[in-house]
Amino acid sequence: MDRQVMESRPAAADWPDGLYELLKTHRIRQVAVVPDAGHARLIRRCLADNGMRVVSLTTEEEGIALLQGAWLGGDKGVLLMQSSGVGNCVNMLSLAITHRTPMPMIVTMRGDFGEFNPAQVPMGSATQAVLEAMGALVRRADRPEDVVPTADATIRLAFNTFRPTATLIGQRVIGAKTFGKD
Amino acid sequence: MLAASGKLDRRELCRALLADRGDLLVVAGLGAPAWDITAVGDRAENFPLWGGMGGAAMIGLGLALAQPARRVLVITGDGEMLMGLGALATIAVQRPANLSIVVQDNEHYGETGMQETHTRHGVDLAGMAKAAGFPRTMLVTRPEEVPALRAAIHAGEGPLFAVAKVDPSTLPLVLPPREGAYLQARLREAVLGPAAHHQL
Numbered sequence: 001m002d003r004q005v006m007e008s009r010p011a012a013a014d015w016p017d018g019l020y021e022l023l024k025t026h027r028i029r030q031v032a033v034v035p036d037a038g039h040a041r042l043i044r045r046c047l048a049d050n051g052m053r054v055v056s057l058t059t060e061e062e063g064i065a066l067l068q069g070a071w072l073g074g075d076k077g078v079l080l081m082q083s084s085g086v087g088n089c090v091n092m093l094s095l096a097i098t099h100r101t102p103m104p105m106i107v108t109m110r111g112d113f114g115e116f117n118p119a120q121v122p123m124g125s126a127t128q129a130v131l132e133a134m135g136a137l138v139r140r141a142d143r144p145e146d147v148v149p150t151a152d153a154t155i156r157l158a159f160n161t162f163r164p165t166a167t168l169i170g171q172r173v174i175g176a177k178t179f180g181k182d
Numbered sequence: 183m184l185a186a187s188g189k190l191d192r193r194e195l196c197r198a199l200l201a202d203r204g205d206l207l208v209v210a211g212l213g214a215p216a217w218d219i220t221a222v223g224d225r226a227e228n229f230p231l232w233g234g235m236g237g238a239a240m241i242g243l244g245l246a247l248a249q250p251a252r253r254v255l256v257i258t259g260d261g262e263m264l265m266g267l268g269a270l271a272t273i274a275v276q277r278p279a280n281l282s283i284v285v286q287d288n289e290h291y292g293e294t295g296m297q298e299t300h301t302r303h304g305v306d307l308a309g310m311a312k313a314a315g316f317p318r319t320m321l322v323t324r325p326e327e328v329p330a331l332r333a334a335i336h337a338g339e340g341p342l343f344a345v346a347k348v349d350p351s352t353l354p355l356v357l358p359p360r361e362g363a364y365l366q367a368r369l370r371e372a373v374l375g376p377a378a379h380h381q382l
Contacts, residue, residue: 030247053247055276058268065237065266069209069244072229072366074374077244095234095241098362160381 015173016041018148019106023052023078026155030055030070030077032063038108038174039080060085064092067103076159079105083112083127083168084120093134096164104158105136105166106151113142114176124171131166142170183325185349190325192286192348196257197222198328199284199335204253206336207245207373211238211258213293214353215286219257221356226372229365230358236265239283243273246281249373253280255335260287260301260345267310273341274315282335282342283311288350296350311343320344 019042023031031046031054033039046052057063063079070077081089086107096103110117111124131138137157141150147169154165183194196218200208209229210216215238216230229245231238242256263285273281289302301307308319322331322344334342359365370378 030244053276055243055247055272058271061237062240062266062269062272065234065240065269066244068234068237069241069246070248071244072241072369072373073207073245073248074370074378075244075248092234092237095237098233099366100363101366 015144015147020045022152028078029075032066032079034060034081034085036082036108060088061092064089068095068101071101083107083109084123086127087123097135100162102158102162103164104155107166108169109171112171116178136164136166138166140168142172144173187349189349193218193221199332206253209238209242209256211262215257215259217356220358224358226368229369235262239269242281246278256283260299261291270311270314279340280338281340284344286348287345288348290350308345316343318342322346
């Protein structure tokens, strides 16, 4: 194993901590969340940070509206959700286009790579197309070492160019939930 | 302030709530509430919505959390509030003291042909907000109750949720600017100053 691969391993496995550090670097203040197992560690880090306001939502579209209000008041925010939640955001995303609002999303994918649950596949298959149809700029990360650089790029694109953006974290990175049937 | 029906006139109600508004920031739900705040007077501290139905209260939450030293008022309709009821739970848990939500409840979808909403059939929005955990809820049906509502909005001891039963008549359209980027930029500048438009 060459030196570069060995060095990249710990950092790659720590991508949730890397995402937390990234949110701090970008001075993200409001973190809108509908939980996903893939985001659990990042959510714990954010909850432990007094400089961040974690807003737990009943449905993901609330998070889009929250980010609209946050930006009006000068706060930078991010929305964490799983791919099924993207479907709940569709019409509310028109706020970002209408008002040219930075709205970075970090989406953990289901129904994407080795999925067990049939109900996750329809929305998982549609996630990127739905986001792009609503005008969001989407980039995927399918290797652990790509997660933080990709999220960094999409957060920059959101705040530098005033639009909704998303990083999709592939199920290959997170692992497929098997309900004890593996 | 009463219409011929004996119910509150929505525009006069708005005028009373926004009198001497100080540094109050106002988000208005799409349709009649947006026309109402514009009829009272269009200004940078107004954010009238043209879409995002169901999101007005949550926009208010994001703004209130970002600007805790300022009062934030969301004025919206019963149909718009019914589309985003989960926000009542989310906002109650966050408990922003500076946020007030006033539903102008005409018990109808006024922009789409006056179909009845659930509030026409007994759904109690103030009761739902109370059950979600709002520390203060109000039901306003008479003009003499309006000064107390205005005072509560400015008291900053919220979050406050109020339902005002209003006459369902359709009033003359008074349209706000339709360019969303302008609506956003002018409010951000009013809140943040010229720095609003510079790189973060």
